[in-house]
Amino acid sequence: MRTLTVCMLLGSLGLAAQHMQDEDKKKRNPAIGNPAAIAAGEKAFNEGCAVCHGQGGMGGRGPNLAHGRVMWHTLSDEATFKRIREGVPAGGMPPTPGPDEKLWQLTAYVVSLRAPASESPQPGDAELGNTLFWGKAGCNECHSIRGKGGKIGPDLSDAGGSRPSSVLRSAIEDPGSNGSKGFEKARVTLKNGGTVEGVLKNRSNYSLQLLDAKGELHLLLMGDVRELAVAKNSIMPSNYKTRLSAAEIDGLVAYLAKQTARPN
Ligand code: HEC
Ligand code: HEC
Structure with a gap:
């Protein structure tokens, strides 16, 4: 009888510890996900990091920080902060001086680049994107969403749940930039x-x-x-950037961002 009580007690202690761990994980630096901090981080990034990591972190001398495919490896917030502060001198990434606040803004920007589009704020009008996707832009001729549409391009039912906004945008503006493997x-x-x-x-x-x-x-x-x-180039039309307005492309990105396989 006594052993049973002790076991139950230990069991609930274990649960409590697990709960605290989960709570701990949710405690992120307030800069993460904060639009003002991300905007400040973007500005600092363009001034000090884009020379190596490219516009929007899409890669150059330094690695692509957004990555294209579902299984991109991700550093935790803390590890990203540390990587930015200390750099990887042997790998060609210099340390970044400055107050913690500025470094967290940079971290918030880098984290925002690889967060799934479904979890990032979208400036565009998703309804406009919906109309374009199934209409004038003709995306549905090649792509399907939830069983409707063409099959020649990849299925986009989970586009927003599996891709950061920057990757969706570059796929539309610069087709093939994320690689055309399986779709040559x-x-x-x-x-x-x-x-x-x-x-x-x-x-x-x-x-x-x-x-x-x-x-x-x-x-x-x-x-x-x-x-x-x-061919090296993608089969996807490469002229959307001139054929569509900036607001239309924002709309398409916002529409795709809403496509997730995860039930809400
Ligand atoms: C002189 C070029 C250069 C500059 C400037 C630079 N980086 Fe880097 N960065 C690199 C290289 C190269 C790597 C890869 C290092 C390695 O892992 O070997 C890297 C790696 C990183 C990583 C780790 C990526 C990963 O997923 O492992 C982050 C994050 C990063 N840089 C952010 C920044 C930020 C933010 C800035 C501006 C404050 C910046 N970098 C400035 C060249 C640069
Ligand atoms: C003629 C066929 C065709 C049309 C039309 C087309 N695409 Fe694509 N799309 C593709 C193919 C093929 C790929 C696979 C990668 C590549 O080759 O670029 C692709 C890739 C993509 C990706 C990246 C998917 C991934 O797995 O990362 C997105 C996002 C995308 N297209 C969105 C659109 C949108 C939005 C439109 C309409 C504005 C559109 N596509 C029109 C053929 C097409």
Whole structure:
């Protein structure tokens, strides 16, 4: 009987400790997620960091701080702060002097670059983005969301839950900038003179599959192929930045930011 009580007591102590740990994790520096601090951090970043990390942290001499794909590694807030303060002298990242407040503003900006778009404030009009996506901009010809739309490009049902805003924006303004792996554009010339264009899906020594813009899958035997040209650029139109206004692109980013696979 007594052992049972002790066990129950220890059990609830364990739960309490776990609860405190969870509470602790939520205690972030007040600069993190604070729009004013992020804006101040962005200004300092453009002055002192963009020379190496690129505009918007998209990479240059220093690494891309936003990263493109779902599984980008993330440093904790504290580790990011420490990395900025101390630098990585051996790796070419200088230490950053200055008061803690300024360093936390920089940290808040860097953290905001890689936070999922669904959790970041969006300046754009998501309703406008919705209209454009399924209308004038024609995004739905290649992309699907929750089972509707085209299949030639990646599914965007979790675009906002898995990508930072900066990555969504650069995917629209500069297609292929995050890499086109799995979606390479290819053009095949057949020995009989015909040509087929599309996204290269599967390729072996004997055959290849091309998904064309109509969503039709072509299985071609290498024996019938005279030439296979794989393009470096994306199949996604590269002129959205001139075809759409800044407000329209903001709207598309805001609309995509709302797409998450996680139930609310
Ligand atoms: C002279 C070029 C240079 C400047 C200026 C610079 N960095 Fe870096 N930074 C680098 C390099 C190179 C690395 C990679 C170092 C390594 O890990 O070997 C890096 C790494 C980092 C990392 C760690 C990235 C990760 O995910 O591991 C952060 C965060 C960072 N820098 C932020 C900043 C901030 C904020 C500033 C401005 C205050 C800044 N950097 C200025 C070159 C630079
Ligand atoms: C002709 C087909 C096509 C059209 C039209 C198109 N895309 Fe894409 N999109 C692609 C392909 C293919 C990729 C895969 C990566 C690459 O090649 O750039 C892609 C990648 C993306 C990504 C990155 C997805 C990821 O996995 O990171 C986003 C976001 C995106 N497109 C949004 C849009 C939006 C918004 C529009 C409309 C304004 C649009 N696309 C129009 C074909 C298209």
